[in-house]
Amino acid sequence: MSEQHPDSSAEPSDPFSAAEPAIKLDEVSVSLGGQTILDGISADIGDGTFVGLIGPNGAGKTTLLRTLNGALAPDSGTVHVAGENIHALSSKAASRLVATVPQTTSVTFDFPVREVVKMGRTPHRGRFDGWSAADEDAVDAAMRRTSVAALADRPVTEISGGERQRVLIARALAQETPTLLLDEPTASLDINHQVRTLELVDDLVGDGTTAVAAIHDLNLAAHYCDVLILLADGRILSAGDPATVLSESNLRDAFDAEAVVSRHPVTGSVYVTALPSSSTSADATGRVHVVGGGGTAARPLHVLSAAGYALSAGALNEGDTDAEAARRVGADLVTVPPYAPVDDAARAAVESRVEDADVTVVADVEVGEGNLANLEAAASADYLVLVEERPFSERNFAGDAGCAVYERLRERGHVVEPAELLSVVGELACESFSD
Numbered sequence: 001m002s003e004q005h006p007d008s009s010a011e012p013s014d015p016f017s018a019a020e021p022a023i024k025l026d027e028v029s030v031s032l033g034g035q036t037i038l039d040g041i042s043a044d045i046g047d048g049t050f051v052g053l054i055g056p057n058g059a060g061k062t063t064l065l066r067t068l069n070g071a072l073a074p075d076s077g078t079v080h081v082a083g084e085n086i087h088a089l090s091s092k093a094a095s096r097l098v099a100t101v102p103q104t105t106s107v108t109f110d111f112p113v114r115e116v117v118k119m120g121r122t123p124h125r126g127r128f129d130g131w132s133a134a135d136e137d138a139v140d141a142a143m144r145r146t147s148v149a150a151l152a153d154r155p156v157t158e159i160s161g162g163e164r165q166r167v168l169i170a171r172a173l174a175q176e177t178p179t180l181l182l183d184e185p186t187a188s189l190d191i192n193h194q195v196r197t198l199e200l201v202d203d204l205v206g207d208g209t210t211a212v213a214a215i216h217d218l219n220l221a222a223h224y225c226d227v228l229i230l231l232a233d234g235r236i237l238s239a240g241d242p243a244t245v246l247s248e249s250n251l252r253d254a255f256d257a258e259a260v261v262s263r264h265p266v267t268g269s270v271y272v273t274a275l276p277s278s279s280t281s282a283d284a285t286g287r288v289h290v291v292g293g294g295g296t297a298a299r300p301l302h303v304l305s306a307a308g309y310a311l312s313a314g315a316l317n318e319g320d321t322d323a324e325a326a327r328r329v330g331a332d333l334v335t336v337p338p339y340a341p342v343d344d345a346a347r348a349a350v351e352s353r354v355e356d357a358d359v360t361v362v363a364d365v366e367v368g369e370g371n372l373a374n375l376e377a378a379a380s381a382d383y384l385v386l387v388e389e390r391p392f393s394e395r396n397f398a399g400d401a402g403c404a405v406y407e408r409l410r411e412r413g414h415v416v417e418p419a420e421l422l423s424v425v426g427e428l429a430c431e432s433f434s435d
């Protein structure tokens, strides 16, 4: 954002410091129905940037997108796209600069899919112009890129919501604009098409398009977007790279939600895990040891702590986000130095905590060399729970030794999904007391 990046000599690749930004918002305020919806929004967005607009329901994301494409005029402030004041242009001229994929995919007319995509060419054609080869090519390319060519002759009213979403993206691509706005582009898509859609936007951005997408899924936003803008109550609460914007305190301020921010164990992207509200009853008794690593233990630790269990954790490398999470909930923590393997002393410390615990929980960890000693120590637990978020077939194992240890844990323990953790730990803790 301009006020956060005042250094105009910064590298041109900095999306906030381009000489002429693809989009420039200057103190934009918008009122609707007598209410201020956007309040003094300023941002400079560079060419070829994928911006994720995030924020709670009603924060003003759709309103901002509608202001960016010229549909809503601001009460004050200006919006420039490709150097042009978008609100001073005719709607046709504005549509040559900005294409929009709307949030709602409901359509009234039963036009064939191809006709809907062809509407994207309207801004490029004069009233009496014929249909040119360039128009046909743009439509064909857009349909191919969004995998809707096979639907060309189907009435748009008779395809699924997800297919319709892709048709509307194709229409926007056929518009061939330097800027693409998307309002919840993945909302009605299955997980495969969510990823494919965001990969497609990412490709377009790689080709130089500037994309701004309102996205509710913070983890998809963190993975795909170069820059996030966090809106709350019509203002920018934070803007910048995903790791900066998705801080636990920003999430608390914007969404009034407790969350743990870690790195995804497979993709390495910033990863947000929302936690149950602190109203969870904290009357559980008993001691639970948690084996984790790489962010996998944060959620179990918070859930168990909120329920009232006394916790121990480890062994974890110092600096691992799970070590920070364990400290936050006051767990008795066994650590080893950063990148160091679990040595004999640490292993003995883990074994004694497993022995003292009523229940031992193994989070959805990678079964790698670094964790084998922890997992072997956990295998001695009388009451053992394995949390599996990913299918067994997608786990990484450190060779035969890793497989063998994990198989032993699976034979001895209860395999649960994250949502079942509390109830299973509760039952096992009761059994442990009655032993």
Ligand SMILES: Nc1ncnc2c1ncn2[C@@H]1O[C@H](COP(=O)(O)OP(=O)(O)OP(=O)(O)O)[C@@H](O)[C@H]1O
Pocket (backbone or CB within 6 Å): 032, 033, 035, 037, 055, 056, 057, 058, 059, 060, 061, 062, 063, 064, 214
């Ligand atoms: N035409 C309108 N008249 C009055 N208020 C409106 C109008 N359109 C939107 N609002 C209000 O403006 C605020 C922001 O709405 P907006 O749709 O921009 O939020 P959003 O961040 O996109 O929300 P969501 O995540 O739920 O889609 C809301 O409080 C909404 O009720």
